[in-house]
Amino acid sequence: MSTLTTKLRSDIDKLWTEFWTGGITNPLTVIEQISFLMFARLLDVTETRNEKRAARTKKPFKAIFGPKQQHMRWSHFKQQKAETMLKVVRDEVFPHFRELNGGTTFAEYMADAQLMIQKPSLLVSAVNMIDALPITEGDAKGDLYEYLLSKLTTAGINGQFRTPRHIIRFMAELVEPKPTQIIGDPACGTAGFLVGVMQYLLETHTSPKGIVKGENGEKVYTGDLLEPYREHIQNGMFHGFDFDATMLRIASMNLLLHGVENPDIHYQDTLSNSFPEKFPKQATGGFDVVLANPPFKGSLDESDVHPSLTQKVKTKKTELLFVALILRMLRKGGRSATIVPDGVLFNSSKGHAVLRQMLVEDNQLEAVISLPAGVFKPYAGVSTAIVVFTKGGKTDHVFFYDVGADGFSLDDKRDSVKENDLPDALERWRKRSAKTDTDRTANHFMVPVGEIREKGFELSINRYKEAKQVVVKYDPPKEIIKRLREIEKDIAKDLSALEGMLQ
Template sequence: MSTHSAQYQSDINKLWTEFWTGGITNPLTVIEQISFLMFARLLDVMETTGERKAERTKKPFQGRFSGRDDPRRWKNFKQKDAEGMLRVVRDEVFPHFRKLNGGTTFSEYMKDAQLMIHKPSLLVSAVNMIDKLPITDGDAKGDLYEYLLSKLTTAGINGQFRTPRHVIRFMVELLEPKPTETVGDPACGTAGFLVSVMQYLLETHTSPEGRLKVETGETLYTGDLLEPYREHVQRGMFHGFDFDATMLRIASMNLMLHGVENPDIHFQDTLSNAFPEKFPKQATGGFDVILANPPFKGSLDEGNVHPTLTQAVKTKKTELLFVALILRMLKKGGRSATIVPDGVLFGSSKAHTGIRKLLVKENQLEAVISLPSGVFKPYAGVSTAILVFTKGGKTDHVFFYKVEADGFSLDDKRDPVKENDLPDALARWRKRSVMKDTDRTAKHFMVPVKEIEGKDFDLSINRYREDQHEESKYDPPKEILARLRCLEAQIAKDLSDLEAKL
């Protein structure tokens, strides 16, 4: 970590503490309020860029403010005294956010944006700190935001919204998305999957000349080879849905800070009847790639679930309905990596068997990658697996892999450790077509579809894995007895010696 980024992280920690002492203790609210202020600064930066460009090109510029002296602009209100700043931000900046139309991703969920900071001194602290943050340069701003989001986990509240970054990256690499494709997440939370796809595209579409070494010694990927796809990447590629407005604000900010100017993020329960009505293109056959870790919150009101899902699988269980939903959202040939709780793999109800049968018989189930149960600690110890599947086609063999370590301890601390099966799992997945792994005592192997059908479509790896029995070797009983006699004699002698000394 560079001294700069360590300094910024320390600044964020200080600000975080100030929010808590100022009475704002829900980490989501803290992040949301910081996001609003970052957004206010970004709007001003974008306005200044537009004004300069207009001066250079002599073309008219339609800005979001009334001019350079507009009091709602960051550079103007940041110079006010504490009371004045609070008044302008609360009574002018936030109402302005709510009126922004279509020109920004934020417009949809700014309707109920509220300034929750009531202490003038806290607002001044927050504005001063955000003014120092490098939110205009490339990777730094994304890293900062990731750091901010990591506080959701450490705070232990609402942590379930965070899928570990390295697991997300592993899933993105399993699917290898291309810059011409359309990517979606039906329960996007803070948009971790979509951000990871953007980072993956930058890394895989940067020429040797486009790789810049920054002062920290890290490589900055400029994504220069993405130029032909720029419009699609910025405006048509990324789509996320969630039914928590706070999440959506954070998700939009996260994507904007990672270089996606206008992500398509919407307030929507994707299991509901309203989804196909409001978003017909996305709800059915809209995506090449779907990456998701949908909520497993038990059951829901069947009346509000769209009939196309309950026809596919008659159930109220969200984890089964989400698999049916993802199949509906994918294009023919589209692919997904989705995290499911282990129950989906072996549950014996009609609905459980039905969804597995649907994956295996009418689509191409490609992989079942079991994750160790500590992956989502400290906030959940649930055992999960990643299902990799393609819509349509037929299943021939399924690749199974039992991940026993992910590079972090599997307790609440999640400290880094050496053991990590994810790189091996990825390498073997990529070679699966040439390797027909048959050793059932290994961590990974291929299982033919006939065998899966014969086991009632059970997808738990333990149904197919064989335990390795090592034959135990024992010395002949006579030798063991002789050794025991020897020991007995030694003990008797030691006792006699001890007695003589008393």
């Protein structure tokens, strides 16, 4: 449940409108600029915290701001007049961002950071608004950023940027990540999946005593049982890659505001030749869990793709190459839940067929969960499915589930509705059994691997589903004829009466 108050939402909406009226209309740019300013504030908060600790412990620390840079701190420049503030932020604070190295993952993406705000009055509004936001308070800061990111959906930005939060949560529940594992996303966008895993860990590793009440009476999970794993969570657990620098800034800020201070987020096309060269550990066998919704952007130049992928699946289609890539990134026994377009399940091209055979024969394909076509609206009406698989192992049976509703209307509005199959899908998944899940007329069942082989490794649920046979009872033919004769008599009678009226 969101900890955002109505006032906070309204404040963010107001700030958003000010950006638009100030001439900054691209939603990604708005979020990026707000991220920069949040980062400036968080740097000052960190510096103040370090100063207090140093005063207490009498131990030195590496300062973010030198003696001559104090005027560049948030607490200082926020008090300046509009013109001076714009000058300091544009000409000094942003260049200082670029010089930061180490200490924060966010610093890596500041090489080309620019203040797009030209109007002094807009900067003052943005600084005042961000100063009032609870970005130092537990859960509220994460929810606040989620609310900002939801603007990407309403603004109709390309679907690769944002997977709905409830679908991410569902996928995390399917693979049940552990706090000791290494988690990756090869096309991380705004880091929704990595944040989703962090939230899942907090909820599943909080003792009854660790659940506290938030300002609005909601449950806040402190994750007190994660204490032994803190170092790993902060520095070694989360890895994301994308080749959009704006996305990476937003992803880093998203993780930072959800309590992951030093995630491993990099600018990288993971399908390319340079991925194994630059990141050998992550590119091959580096992950226990991969959660992803890779872009389905059609074809790309085969010469750019690393040969280890095209040797396995000869194709230019990104949706197939990403599944092959995820298999390469997983360690043996590692698991993934990945969203694929429906065509991956049944398309008859050689590349499609080879990939499906590889999933079934060389690995353990565990589940194919079909999602309704409207899940990614308003920006895409494409039909998709979640495939769950383990690298290596052996496929015996595959669990199929046909999700008809996900708790939201399947039109562009995506309003909340009562119908939601996801909780049932999760329960059936956890209780799945090849002995009992045999009813092919139901919306879920298990299919033995032998049958999948026979059907050419097709993975569409409709290939295995059986229509419900409804026995229709008809009256005896003599009864029907008798009724027809009576109807005929009535018609003849009415025609005679009509004729009489015309004479």
